[in-house]
Amino acid sequence: MDYNVIRCARAILHVTNLEASRRFYVDTLGFIETESDEEHIFLRGLEEHNHHSLLLKKSDKPVVEALGYKVSSEHDLEALALLFEKEGYPTKWIEKGEQHAMGRALRVNDLSGLPLEFFAEMDTVDRLLQRYDLYKGSRMQRIDHFNCAVPDVEAAYDFYKEKLGFACSEYTETSEGSIWAAWLHRKQNVHDVAFMNGKGPRLHHIGFWLPDQLSLIHTCDVLAASGYGESIERGPGRHGLSNAFFLYLRDPDGHRIELYSGDYLTSDPDFEPIRWDINDPMRQTFWGHAAPDKWFTEASSVLHVHTGKEVPIQAAKLKQHKPTFVI
């Protein structure tokens, strides 16, 4: 492979009301607003040195425009374009200057239909990691991962491993030996992207990194005190899978975000992916708690890179399966 995908780097979400989004993300959760105009809000975390990791665009419908990955260099973009074209996925270039604060970007819908974006360059800004006087709400540090529902997890798993160089940290297997879900990483923690068997392509959630467990608890308190109790969908709790401490929220448009703290270092090539049985009740929540139904069924639709239309949703290849302990 002559390209190096560094990490999950930014998401572009369409939202219907920028003011409502600002109240949620900035005023309540404490995301840093780098910049904004009448059509966009550019958000980042406290340790991020790039311009933004979450771009909210005003639109009629809450969908996902792109899931962005940072690569090492412009050359990597060219090489990735070649790969995707060769594999039969038509690419699209967005030249530097066409997107605010961004260098040249490559977009393509992957084999699952997910709208990917690759870029090597984004404006840099002041890191605020030690501006503790600005810490508020969730104290969000940085974007961590994307979690996507796709109809064929094994196909996605193979492509990301073999073609894009991702490594698997953990996975869930059905009793028949099929991969039900997989956690894949380029940076050295549990994941940059996870795929779960389900109707898709859809974005299940974007994961953001928090500095510690108490920040998640305080986030719940702040949300409740701010009238956002109903935005708390699941958690806080401990994932068996990844070992992270988690909290799932729904933003004013229904996009799901995960606040996430913990996991572990995955630097070693001899690290064996951890297998979880789909019926293991500790997999989803280490403590055995059930997730609400809508956590399993609801997710955000994604746009086609070329048409700008929603990508049609297909049935999952593996039979819908909700662990029995959830009943």
Next chain:
Amino acid sequence: MDYNVIRCARAILHVTNLEASRRFYVDTLGFIETESDEEHIFLRGLEEHNHHSLLLKKSDKPVVEALGYKVSSEHDLEALALLFEKEGYPTKWIEKGEQHAMGRALRVNDLSGLPLEFFAEMDTVDRLLQRYDLYKGSRMQRIDHFNCAVPDVEAAYDFYKEKLGFACSEYTETSEGSIWAAWLHRKQNVHDVAFMNGKGPRLHHIGFWLPDQLSLIHTCDVLAASGYGESIERGPGRHGLSNAFFLYLRDPDGHRIELYSGDYLTSDPDFEPIRWDINDPMRQTFWGHAAPDKWFTEASSVLHVHTGKEVPIQAAKLKQHKPTFVI
């Protein structure tokens, strides 16, 4: 009033398997085992200077023998006996020496039928508050409160306030203006005892004090790692009522305990009790989470002080009511 009830001080629970209880309370939750024999385990928290705050007695059936309150002096016991007798509640004395590590004790079933015990003297032992090398599991510090389901909360509320000198910190009111539940204290935090409208008399739970929120989270992790995932019934979460961070567990016999951290100082006579509407979703869980049905329906039966038989359970005076958001 010429007696001074100091605080909720010990509970006596009947359990069916002392070894199973020890594995849960001592090995996993880290309660300190002061002493034990073939019929008893005496447990305490890290800051407690009295011999025990939880006495487990081997028995055929998991019931509650007594809810113990500490008073200032022997004289207080005499005065309380007079009060109860005068109010029509027959009392029973257990002389010093009859109960291990205890001075003289007065027992009586209160107006709700709850088996109370009052005592002024219990053996003292080393406080282990600064023996951090012994901290494990939940790091439990001390007993905090009893929570009881009773058929007539207002009657209990009146008796405890007017006859026993308790103060009310918070209460839940129905839309008709009846007291649905009340939090009453002698020591200077939210409660020593709470009464909730329900079939009773039953002990809903015993609350134990933990030093901080992370101790509750770690307790969940330890329980899950030790095979006690199913013992976690509810939480961790924030109570709107009391503002405490909570976790509800079921012990091997089904007795419910609450691990509890937070609340506030209630020293002031001009502190106005906080009123909660029964339909306020933030009352039970500030973050809006639902409690499982069994948290509302299951509780421990209590014994009659004189007969040693279970006190018959009566229907609640107010119509059973579960907040609609729980459905």
Next chain:
Amino acid sequence: MDYNVIRCARAILHVTNLEASRRFYVDTLGFIETESDEEHIFLRGLEEHNHHSLLLKKSDKPVVEALGYKVSSEHDLEALALLFEKEGYPTKWIEKGEQHAMGRALRVNDLSGLPLEFFAEMDTVDRLLQRYDLYKGSRMQRIDHFNCAVPDVEAAYDFYKEKLGFACSEYTETSEGSIWAAWLHRKQNVHDVAFMNGKGPRLHHIGFWLPDQLSLIHTCDVLAASGYGESIERGPGRHGLSNAFFLYLRDPDGHRIELYSGDYLTSDPDFEPIRWDINDPMRQTFWGHAAPDKWFTEASSVLHVHTGKEVPIQAAKLKQHKPTFVI
């Protein structure tokens, strides 16, 4: 005793620059500003239901005007006035309305010369305990205690125990068996007031209660990020004495405040005061850290209740003694 001192309730500090004080206490530490005018700032903590617990008055010199205790009723004030007069300490009344937000107050310099104030009534305000959206900086919850340097600790100890009804939770003893320092409480935690042998009368610090240990650490981070690194005088660390987690700060006028979290319940009359040897290195800092010299030598002067002049400072009765491990 026919009066009931409830607790340490408010301090009145003279400060030279209200704007500088506001930037420190309100903007940085997150104290709640109940009200202010050109001469005063009234501050409180998040759980307090009374109007203020710290009153800053603009003045030429940073001194202490009064250390205020709340009592149960107006009657208690009368009884206390009788006591002090009888003991030879001339009292002074400040009628309701003369002090903003306050009922009638009794002032007197005690046997050490400390300017005490007693009051039963202060305006009530909204408690902000569950307004987590307003939490910032230190998340200060409530005033906790005063710590004073006095020339004769044993005399103060005796007066507060025998005349004012305080109980001793912990004390430091010299090798000759004299009380070097004592922690005395009315409310049910370690102290409302502590006396340390030293040149006095002086206020060593006011202690404020924080909800947990991480709030102290975050306070350090926020102070440093806000340019107040030099305000951090000592800590964070663990006191052996009291077991509390502590942080000592100097405000812009040099008044010392302690941010404090932990300690324990002191409700029981059979609780034996804990004795510390003055040479025990774990007494001051359980971890063995040394405190800086100025922590031992600097403190705030106090005003005379009747003259409004500074109370002359007298030498300590016991020889100045700094534990050898500090050298």
Next chain:
Amino acid sequence: MDYNVIRCARAILHVTNLEASRRFYVDTLGFIETESDEEHIFLRGLEEHNHHSLLLKKSDKPVVEALGYKVSSEHDLEALALLFEKEGYPTKWIEKGEQHAMGRALRVNDLSGLPLEFFAEMDTVDRLLQRYDLYKGSRMQRIDHFNCAVPDVEAAYDFYKEKLGFACSEYTETSEGSIWAAWLHRKQNVHDVAFMNGKGPRLHHIGFWLPDQLSLIHTCDVLAASGYGESIERGPGRHGLSNAFFLYLRDPDGHRIELYSGDYLTSDPDFEPIRWDINDPMRQTFWGHAAPDKWFTEASSVLHVHTGKEVPIQAAKLKQHKPTFVI
């Protein structure tokens, strides 16, 4: 570069009393003892899947035998051997089987004289990350970094960057523009190794990763309660440099270890190293606290790979400089 150094992976320390070391590292700090015999104790952290990250060898003198780095493959070892030989540093091979639980290892004293070891293979063991029932003391997760005093930091910096492929995250510069200290990483956090100007080569400390800030505080409490108060050398505090929360301990032989939690992700090639002025008081301790003198002056000697003798200590190239705020 046709080799890939993955990360700092194990240290070999000589200690004079294995029982004393076990009491410190295992019984008190909670390091996991994978195995031991009469001459060795093999220790690891809770998330580590390799056999050990700290090897204690019984010896007459407390010195450092080797600082071990993991590489991707056997091939990398060959390539690294070629590099070092070519650069004039004589290498030494230790064949698989000669060291317990280890594959083939390459040893060499680097340009500063530090005894490096590279290996691709170590036995794997059960990760205990979710065995929360085994968590105790510090809850140490994994080895994080080495910090070394070397006479010529710039020479070391150049070699590690240009020859070994390390990236610089942060550095300290003198007013003359010389690099006083540098933090270099291969894995994606602040460092695998840091070099500080000083008499050397010496190992200043080994850094171990803890899950959160409260684990450091609890470690202090446990150490104090276990009689190790004097082992606490510095902290807990916040480093300006790296932003990590730190605690420095001295083991029974005087080897220094750092318990460390925090820092940030360093995955991006466009991350600009952060420059600190040597006179910035927030560099060492963000809160402005001084470190004790011995933290600056004491460190562990290292052995020569070929002779087994101590490597002679040379004067630092830059004039010894202790920030003025430390005085």
